[in-house]
Amino acid sequence: MNNSAFVLMLAASMVAATPIALAALGELLAERSGVLNLGVEGMMLIGAVVAFQTGTKTGNLWVALLVGSLAGAALSAVHAVLTITLRASQIVTGLSLTIFGTGLATFVGKSIEGMPLAVDFRPTPWGPLADLPVIGPVLFKQDPIVYATIVLGFVIAFYLRRTRTGLSLRSVGESPATADSMGIPVALFRYIHVLLGGLLAGAAGAYLVLGQVPSWSQESTTGGLGWIALALVVFASWQPVRLLLGAFLFGFSRQLNFFLQGQGVAVPAELLSMLPYLLTIIVLVVWGSRDLRRRVGAPDALGIAYVRDER
């Protein structure tokens, strides 16, 4: 029964959920520090194309993943400097980051468009556990990145809730003036978490080519996943564990489409490709109302630059 289409779909949902969860966890960290980065899609694309190139040249998966992540972080550094130090609009900067990232990735990836990648992350079965009905293939026969992502979600939850640094981070996102008066270095916290956000977005992009579909295509590699990740942070009310569950649901819904096609039910592909943008619209509606934002649990200072010396 472990080879039934449905179980295979569930297992594939885990894989599909992983890049969304990784990117969204990164964005969650940045947003918890009060910085919204709409450049997730761009950072993922850069991460993907750089990881692909590195993977082709070195043949080493882990090096490819690392370099791809760093590429994402490098792009987020631009966002950090512009929004934290120069206090540019986070929305405008983030959007331009996506446009820039997409353009750069297309340019860099021109020569490798459609080429296959020789290496990829393979599922590692957990011995006999992997043969358990249903949960075997779903939970005990995945690649290391899937597990790492789940662990990361719980680690971040613990970090936010139970550590002194996490408390400081939350205070920076809620009220930077308060944090500053308590001696917490606001800009440093924002820089670090925006960079971590970029790192994870880069990793998410890298995983797309290293773990999911081992080829590069500007059109379909991310396919709006960055936007879904952004929406997911909102739907998860900025809670990491809820975010993991939400990511699985998104992954599931994507796989459901293929599953239904296999069952002879035709779902228009347009519906699916519409999804990220529909979600983005919903997010922007929430974003537009301060009251609504507060009610869904957004950090209070999200999107607002911090200036200390106001008289």
Added chain:
Amino acid sequence: MSDNVLPGTTPASSRGVALAARGVTKRFPGVLANADVDFELLQGEVHTLLGENGAGKSTLAAMLCGLYQPDEGQIYRSGKPIRLRSPREGLAHGIGMVHQHFRLIPRFTVAENVILGDPKQSLLMKPGEAERRVGEISERFGLPLDPRAVVSDLTVGQRQRVEIVKVLYRGADVLLLDEPTAVLTPQEAETLFATVRSMTSEGKAVVFISHKLGEVMAVSDRVTVMRAGRVTGEVATKDTSARNLAELMVGRPVEQTVRRGTGQTSATPYLEAHAVRLADAGRNVLDDVTLSVHGGEIVGIAGVAGNGQRELATTLAGITAPTSGSVRVGGVDIGGKGAKAARHAGLTFVPEDRLGTGLVPGLSLTDNMLLTRRRSFFVNRRAARAELAEAIERFEIKAPGTEAEARVLSGGNAQKVLLAREVSDAAKDGDVRALIVSSPTRGLDIGAAEFVRELLHQVRVDGGAVLVISEDLDEVRSLADRIVVLYRGQIVLSGASEELTVEQIGMAMAGVKE
């Protein structure tokens, strides 16, 4: 200036100097905030920094706690020169500031707010231990608090206690309280004074920043008076009087002028609110508010900030639509119909936020004048300019010219321009004249404040109906014929100014029912 208020009349007793500033100067773009300021705080004393808004008290306090660095001069802690580059370093030296605007995170609990940024906390937090310590401190200094309560559920008075516990938790023995009573009811202020005394009895020193003479006399041992960035005197409270301090503060004797109407009021009310209710997020911000203002009288709305004053102002001005009830100006229903309809009925509104809501900062003064002079499609800039020039002269407005941007004006001058625009005959549109003014003198120096009050008085004498909404109880009492107290959106007390005592009003502001 009289002889008994020379600086240094109090002999520095055997007690040590906890904190001192010598020759401190601080400049901001275009402003000399502190000029060659000397200040000395002894252990175990309450030392008030007294001065008007903008006298430089808060700037000095900010330098004492490490928020700003002085451009010149030196800060000393227990006799040793120190340099504080941040509030964190101030705390490390045992100096903690309680800001006028609370620095609290509403979503955090009391304990989380207190331990925030504490370098001594272990990396893994121990919530139980933090809660226990917060409980200890709050008990020891008479600051009742539940460490597990979420701050957004607390009253303003309780939040202030959290702020005080915060600095005590960090081991501060010098506390700077920046206008701590501004947000408190008279009764809450009494509780705060008791806390201050229990702190000084343990040897802690308190800098108390205020411009309210009564409480300064009541709570402090010594007073340093500031005016326009300079120290104008340092006296022991027992050797002085409120009158003396007022002289030092404003540089000339002040009379608290009481102005009352002629008693002749219009037969029908000009401004009426009937059973006005305003719901916001399931809560009644205004609840069954019924009031009327007749021509020839001033009605004052008193209350602690945040009890519905702002909403009352915008609702009565026709900007916010009431959930139920009606608002009438000269008998015409204007509820929620917008500023234009209200203006047409004869109501003008001077909002609390002068540069922003009242005036457009980026427009010239003439253009700002034109904003409420729109009776035809084409604007008459020449007439507006002439009107403005006349107002500048008559109201002694300090402005670079009629074409200067509104943003360059100081608070007092902006308020004068705004009032000139709203009370002049050219602004009159309806059959009646009704005026709503929010916080008419907040942030104004005493001269400008007097001018504004006199102007409002004139509107009344000329037969206009004036509603003054102000958190300054003295102002309401000196100006209004009738006083209405707002508490949690309800009218809890109303009556003729002469017949209400300060105590009665204070109790009503605190929501205490007699």
